[in-house]
Amino acid sequence: MIALPQKFEDWFNQRGWDIHPHQQAMLDQAGAPALMLIAPTGGGKTLAGFLPSLAELADGTHQGLHTLYVSPLKALAADIKRNLRNPVDEMNLPIRIEDRTGDTSYTQKRRQRADPPHILLTTPESLALLISYEDAPRMFQGLQRVIIDEIHALSESKRGDQLMLALSRLQTLAPGLRRVGLSATVEDPQAIASELAAHPMPCPIIHADPGPDPDIAMLVTDEKPPWTGGGAAYAIPAVLDEVKKHKTTLIFHNTRAQAEIFFHNLWLANSDDLPIGIHHGSLAREQRERVEAAMVAGELRAIVCTGSLDLGIDWGDVDLVIQVGAPKNVKRLVQRIGRANHRYNAPSKALLVPANRFEVVECVAALEAVKAHALDGDPKGAGPRDVLCQHILITACSGPFHADALYQEITSVGAYRDLTRAAFDDCLTFCATGGYALRAYDKWKRLQETPDGGWQLRDPRAAQRIRMNIGTIQDSDTLKVRLKGNFKPLGEVEEAFAATLTPGDTFLIGGQVVRYENLKEMTVQVSRQGDKKPKIATFMGTKFANSTQLSQRILGMFAQDDWPGLPTHTAEWLSLQRSKSKLPEADRILVESFPHDGRQHLCAYGFAGRNAMQTLGMLLTQRMEELDLNPLGFVATDYATLIWGLDLVTDPAPLFDASNLRADFETWLSGNAVMKKTFRGAATIAGLIERNLPQNRKTGRQATFSSDILYDTLSKYDPDHLMLQITREEALRGLVDFGRIEEMLARTAGRVDHVVLDRVTPLAAPLFLEVGKIPVAGAAQDRLLEEAAAQLMESAGVATL
Structure with a gap:
């Protein structure tokens, strides 16, 4: 327990503030080895996390680094630094606060290592780099506390695994280290707490008052949503009206390309010349910083953005959030909603804008989930071994180590607690030699044994190259x-x-x-060039898939007799589907067969998310080829896969037979380009492929060429090589979402409803508009696409809806 110094009490009193119960609880339990706080956006959780540190540092006796703050975003670290300076300066506390990210100058980074501040704000990548230096033991020896902000966002990616491995190293350098996790949105607090705590530490969880429910609804527009597409151009007039009614509006999109398109259309319609901006990760840092500064100053009425503004940054007087496109994930929606009215016990205000007709259903399902406080999330798997390989190399950069001690450190981390010694030794051998097929090449001989049985870098000069390639975020060329x-x-x-x-x-x-x-x-x-309609830049971004829980909620909606919560046009569309065919059910796979445009079509509704439905299409067409059913192609969405071919499928049940499914999948995967892409990502993280070199940086094509050669060589001469094992694991749980296919087949247990019809069904019709869909420019192409949609919907009997 830490007593709050009198000057802190006076500071609170001068502002007419009372310390919140969860902030007091953080002080009371400040001595816990690990502690997690779940507090709503605007609930003062950042100050709660830092109060014990500020109180401990207030007397000015601590020398060196006391508290390390880790954030998922560079911008968030900079924002926290700005906000934390206020109480420190106003109370005249003898505390140095600095940040360290990719934007920090080389000179300042060197100075921070020699003379660290009391509080350092950083990111997982910068922390991994810090622990790789020989002077890391001196820099971190007095470290007392690590604060991980937005811990839920980090725990869902390899960045979280990298961070937790770095914490295991810090715990060795500073045995008394206390860990603090902060989050506003956690679906399974105990799981995150277990991951935060070093085994076998306990981790108490403090829950703040969640405050009032958000004021959230679907935006009402004069025009109906289109049948397909993701731009939501139809809603521009209604969005502009909302912007005019509010002080500052954040307009979130799921991809960078969609944000660019929407911003362009919004700007063209902005006849009142309202000050609006755009913010996403592919923009130059200078432009992002200008937008951020304008937001803080209250100079912008609207900001079109992506996940770059998702997290807990306090950007001025935001009083409305608009989510364009179905959020796909309830946690993400809750996080974005929290950007509005960023004050304690003030309800956030948000509007959802479905981009197309099916997204109306998705948005209503998401609204219901938010109101029911039902967050979504999937269980975390075992710690990825490519990240482990990188951590072994990082450890070697800082100096010699012993395998036994490092193994004990690593297995204190939640995701790696079940790591076998054999699996660890495989990773160590890979780092030392490159593996069986590569052991003859000096390039991959990076570690050697020391006389006392430890390990060290074979060539100390390799440390520079390893440090230049630290990180788990994959560049998009x-x-x-x-x-x-x-x-x-x-x-x-x-x-x-x-x-x-x-x-x-x-x-x-x-x-x-x-x-x-x-x-x-x-x-x-x-x-x-301002006088031509543009092409659209293809930004990598993240293409979100519907979460499992949100898909289940949609299927639950389909089981209702009617849908009073849906707009009339969407409810009538679903009623028409029920009368002409069936609506999909949670415990069955619905398959529709019908002719269209001289081809036979099969539409399978699995609701397993876009990646999984895409993979299902590959597997189904492969099995159809084996049965001489002559498939020609397919397209997939979050909820269905549409296959077209020459022959009618009279009995689709064998296509969904779960036996040999994994074998069929791995047969397909072994010859697919997705394996080479997955290998390239894993091999880059593990250190087999270097993207950054002292002289220059490889282009995407160069990296792809070298990784393809490596993949082909290992596949031919060492098919059980560690990197190929990791590649298969990553492919199964990553790009292709195979686990969700297995979940779908287990849930439906071979129950297939086959409906044979003479024409396209209402629910299948929008999938035809996905086929071959590419960005088009010009009014003529837009008009042709609209006419094609009208004809298709008329044939499905839904033209008037």
Whole structure:
């Protein structure tokens, strides 16, 4: 327990504030080895996390680093630094606070290692780099507390695994280290607490008063949503009306490309010249910082954004959040809603804007889940071994180590507690030699044994290359975009997109239309061009899939007799589907067969998310080929897979036979490009492939070429190589979401409802608009697409809805 110094009491009293019960609880339990706080957005959880540290540092006796704060975002670390300075300066506390991210200068980073501040704010990647230095034991020896903010966001990715491994190293360097986790949205607090605590530490959980429920609804528009698409252009007038009614509105999108399109359309419709901005991860840092500064100053009425503004940053006077497109995940929606009215016990206000007709159903399901406080999330699997390999190399950079001690450290981490010694030794051997097929090459001989039985870098100069490649975030092979004659970048686009450009082509970046001039020194050179309709830059981003829990909620809605919560046009659409065919059920797979446009079609409704339904399409067409059913192609959405071919499928049940499914999958996967892509990502994290070199950086094509050669070599000569094992594991649980297919087949237990019809069904019709859908430019193409949609919906009997 820590007593709050009198000057803190006075500071609270001067502002007319009372310390919140959860903030007092954090002080009372400050001595716990691990502690987690779950508090609503605006509930003062950041101050609650830092109060014990500020109180302990108030007397000025502590020398060196006392508290390490870890954030998922560089911008969040900078925001916390700004907010934390206020109480420190106002109480005249003798506390140095600094941040350390990829944006910190080299000079300041060197100084921080020699003379660390009392409180250092950083990211998982920068922390991993810090523990790789030889002076890490000196820098961290006096560390008392680590605060992990937005811990739920980190725990869902490899960045969280990397962070927890770094904490295990810090615990060795500073045995008295206390761990604190902060979050507003956690579906399974005990699981996160168990991950936060070092085994076998206990981790108490403090729950703050959740405050009032958010004021959340679906935006009412004069125009009906289209049958397909993700741009939500139909809602621009209604969105602008809402922006005019509020002080500052955040308009969230699920992808960067969608944000660019929406911002462009919003700007064209902005006849009142309202100040609006755009913010996403592919924009230049200078542009993002200008937008952030304008938000804090209250100079913007609306900001079109992506996940770059998801987390707990206090951006000025935001009083409305608009989510464009189905959120796909309830936790993500709750997190975004919390950006509005960022004050304790003030209800957040949010509006959902479905991009198309089916997303109306998804948005209503998400609204119901939020109101029921039902968050979603999947169980966390075992710790990934590519991250473990990187951690072993990071440890070696800091100095010699003993395998037994490192294994004990690693198995104190939640995700690695069940790691066998054999699996650890495989990773160690890989780091030392590169594995059986590569052991003859000096390039991959990075570790050697020491006379006392320990391990160290074979060549100390390798530390520089290892440090240059630390991290688990995979680059998307991007190129800088600059105005011709200007050295400041506008942002980045993917190499693959840049390769499609010819001089004169136009595209969107940062909300402005630019004209492609040339590619010079790996930089896309452009000029401003405002008089042409642009192409759309293809940003990598994250293509979200519906969560399992949200899909189950939608299937539950289908079981209702009627849908008073849905708009009339959508309720009538579902009623028409029920009368002409069936609505999908949770414990059965619905398969529809019908002819259209001279081809036979099969539509399977699995509700397993886009990645899994895409994989299911690959497996089904493979089995159809084996049965001489002549499939020609397929398309997938979050809820269904549509296959077209030459022959009618009279009995689809064998296609969904779960026996040999995994074998069929691995047969397909072994010859698929997704394996090479997955291998490249895992091999880069594990250190087999270096993207950053002391002289220069490999282009995406160079990295792909070298990884493809490695993959083919290992597949031929060492098929059980550790990196191929990791690749198979990653492919199963990553890009293809195979686990959700297995869950779907287990849930339905071979029960297949087959409905044979003479025409397209209402629920299947929108999938036809996904087929071959590509970005088009020009009014003529837009009109043709609208006419094709109208004809298709008329054939399905839904043209008037």
